[in-house]
Amino acid sequence: MFAKILIGNRGEIAVRILRTCRELGIPAVVAFSEPDRESMAVRMADEAICIGPAEARRSYLNQPALISAAMITGCDAIHPGYGFLSEDASFAEACAVHDLTFIGPRAAVIERFASKYAVRRMLAANGLPTVPGSRGIVADLSDALAQAEEAGYPVLLKPSAGGGGRGMRLVRSPREMETSLPLARSEARAAFGDDSMYFESWIEENRHVEVQVLIDSLGNGIHLGERDCSVQRRHQKIIEEGPSPAMTEPARERLRDLAIRAAAAAGYENAGTLEFLLDREGNFYFIEINCRIQVEHPVTEMLTGVDLIAEQIRIAAGEELRLTQEQVALRGHAFEFRITAEDPHDNFSPQTGVITELQLPAGPNVRVDTHLYVGYEIPPFYDSLLAKLIVWGETRTEALAQARGALDECRVEGVKTNLPFHRGIIDNAAFVNAEVSTNLLDRVGPAAFVGEPA
Amino acid sequence: MTDKDSAKAIARAAAELVPALTERLNRLGLGEIEIRHGDLRVRVAAADESAPGAGVDISVARPAVGVTPSTGGAAVRRLEPVTSPAVGHFVYADGLGPGLEVTAGAEIGFVEMLGVRHEVRAPIDGVVRHLVAESGEPVEYGQLLVEVDRAVSG
Numbered sequence: 001m002f003a004k005i006l007i008g009n010r011g012e013i014a015v016r017i018l019r020t021c022r023e024l025g026i027p028a029v030v031a032f033s034e035p036d037r038e039s040m041a042v043r044m045a046d047e048a049i050c051i052g053p054a055e056a057r058r059s060y061l062n063q064p065a066l067i068s069a070a071m072i073t074g075c076d077a078i079h080p081g082y083g084f085l086s087e088d089a090s091f092a093e094a095c096a097v098h099d100l101t102f103i104g105p106r107a108a109v110i111e112r113f114a115s116k117y118a119v120r121r122m123l124a125a126n127g128l129p130t131v132p133g134s135r136g137i138v139a140d141l142s143d144a145l146a147q148a149e150e151a152g153y154p155v156l157l158k159p160s161a162g163g164g165g166r167g168m169r170l171v172r173s174p175r176e177m178e179t180s181l182p183l184a185r186s187e188a189r190a191a192f193g194d195d196s197m198y199f200e201s202w203i204e205e206n207r208h209v210e211v212q213v214l215i216d217s218l219g220n221g222i223h224l225g226e227r228d229c230s231v232q233r234r235h236q237k238i239i240e241e242g243p244s245p246a247m248t249e250p251a252r253e254r255l256r257d258l259a260i261r262a263a264a265a266a267g268y269e270n271a272g273t274l275e276f277l278l279d280r281e282g283n284f285y286f287i288e289i290n291c292r293i294q295v296e297h298p299v300t301e302m303l304t305g306v307d308l309i310a311e312q313i314r315i316a317a318g319e320e321l322r323l324t325q326e327q328v329a330l331r332g333h334a335f336e337f338r339i340t341a342e343d344p345h346d347n348f349s350p351q352t353g354v355i356t357e358l359q360l361p362a363g364p365n366v367r368v369d370t371h372l373y374v375g376y377e378i379p380p381f382y383d384s385l386l387a388k389l390i391v392w393g394e395t396r397t398e399a400l401a402q403a404r405g406a407l408d409e410c411r412v413e414g415v416k417t418n419l420p421f422h423r424g425i426i427d428n429a430a431f432v433n434a435e436v437s438t439n440l441l442d443r444v445g446p447a448a449f450v451g452e453p454a
Numbered sequence: 455m456t457d458k459d460s461a462k463a464i465a466r467a468a469a470e471l472v473p474a475l476t477e478r479l480n481r482l483g484l485g486e487i488e489i490r491h492g493d494l495r496v497r498v499a500a501a502d503e504s505a506p507g508a509g510v511d512i513s514v515a516r517p518a519v520g521v522t523p524s525t526g527g528a529a530v531r532r533l534e535p536v537t538s539p540a541v542g543h544f545v546y547a548d549g550l551g552p553g554l555e556v557t558a559g560a561e562i563g564f565v566e567m568l569g570v571r572h573e574v575r576a577p578i579d580g581v582v583r584h585l586v587a588e589s590g591e592p593v594e595y596g597q598l599l600v601e602v603d604r605a606v607s608g
Contacts (some may be wrong), residue, residue, distance in 0.1 A: 051598075064567050067568060
């Protein structure tokens with residue numbers, strides 16, 4: 001096991017990782033940027049080290065700074081959290097060169113799973129159905145136009161290097177392709193340093209379902225069920241739940257089974273998530289694999305009782321999986337609500353400010369992952385996630401009742417949040433009846449789910 | 455900062471910073487001076503808050519190391535903090551020591567981060583006053599290394 005772990009992230013996930021390190025008895029060092037000096041993770045940490053200024057490129061994305069910080073504090077592993085360098089093969093490689101373990105898949109594995117298009121082909125060969133789309137990376141505009149004509153509009157343009165919805169564009173006509181392709185390319189270049197694009201046929205009414213897997217370095221793999229992340233706004237997830245309310249038990253079993261078999265066969269390692277589109281008829285199509293711990297991992301933790309961060313650490317340390325598939329028991333239903341500093345009454349514009357009042361819900365089936373405290377000033381430099389509210393119930397209906405109570409209890413003052421949006425959506429018939437597709441909010445407009453400002 | 459570093463920083467503050475601040479407080483007739491660096495916060499206050507303080511010669515330099523004047527008047531920065539531009543090991547330039555006159559841009563030392571030298575240069579013309587860091591010491595980004603006393607003409 002590791003002697004000491006450097007946490008190369010911020011916000012709630014830094015706090016989350018710190019907690020697991022403590023539970024495992026592993027000392028941890030929190031790496032932080034200047035404006036995060038007063039963050040909760042830094043306050044909680046026994047040891048913390050400033051790695052750079054506010055600009056992520058010079059701090060949380062600064063590979064030499066993170067590696068140097070790990071070395072001078074005597075760490076032998078780095079947990080990258082999510083976002084930032086969590087899926088960067090060059091960083092995983094740089095860690096290895098300096099005798100540090102990157103807590104995630106090894107560099108060669110990330111490399112192999114980095115190109116979305118190549119992964120689609122690789123997993124299709126291992127038995128996963130994929131969405132029909134372009135034959136590989138589109139060469140140029142005329143190639144894109146010709147191929148889209150053949151596949152039929154609409155299509156979803158995607159950056160091969162991408163993730164997190166950036167650089168993705170829905171294209172409904174040749175005319176839109178002409179304007180969207182260059183825009184999507186420049187977005188992808190800015191975000192990922194790679195502008196190769198491919199497209200998939202657009203499945204108008206779809207749900208987003210993803211399977212959580214754990215695979216150790218010996219190739220033993222288990223799945224921990226799926227999460228349904230269909231409540232999205234502009235490709236950003238807002239509410240996640242598990243199990244998927246839109247699938248029958250046999251369909252879920254089949255999906256989970258196919259996912260873990262394909263991922264293990266393809267040589268995946270550590271914690272990963274295989275994302276699928278689910279159409280109205282219940283067909284599922286593989287989209288991509290995420291090589292990191294995900295924001296919504298607590299949904300799975302609530303259902304299984306497995307600490308996914310602890311498992312990531314154990315796998316990275318070379319340990320064999322402690323659980324067999326038979327020992328993974330999925331119980332009940334869980335929801336996660338992403339509470340963000342965004343004003344739902346003003347087009348979800350990001351907010352900054354000082355937290356003046358904070359009342360977080362609690363109870364036997366309620367969990368809140370957050371880095372907020374009264375007096376905390378939300379810096380304007382990073383993402384707007386403030387807290388994740390996770391609730392559990394024996395059934396979806398019971399979990400929904402838990403969610404209502406918990407959301408009503410929750411108060412965050414000093415900055416506008418999307419809480420009114422969450423409160424609105426959980427009473428919406430489409431959500432209650434599990435009929436939300438990923439495009440609903442963008443089609444109807446989120447305003448329909450938000451009450452008038454008080 | 456490591457625990458060891460914290461302990462060192464506190465010892466250093468007690469030995470160097472507090473006397474230096476007290477001396478400055480008295481000399482300038484300020485109400486109070488506060489310096490923060492990382493988790494370290496040093497605040498020195500005068501017994502008599504009504505002490506006249508016309509000439510304030512210290513002001514907020516940068517977020518990492520700030521000194522807040524409690525009285526009005528033109529803020530003329532006198533002690534200029536020199537902070538680490540990188541995470542790594544800090545090494546002084548040859549011959550650098552307290553009392554050495556430096557011109558803006560003169561080499562104070564460097565921070566070595568994974569074999570790459572990040573130069574540390576004097577921000578102003580002045581006299582090197584306090585060597586806060588030790589040569590060879592691991593430093594974090596923004597850590598106070600040296601204070602340069604602004605050369606006061608006339």
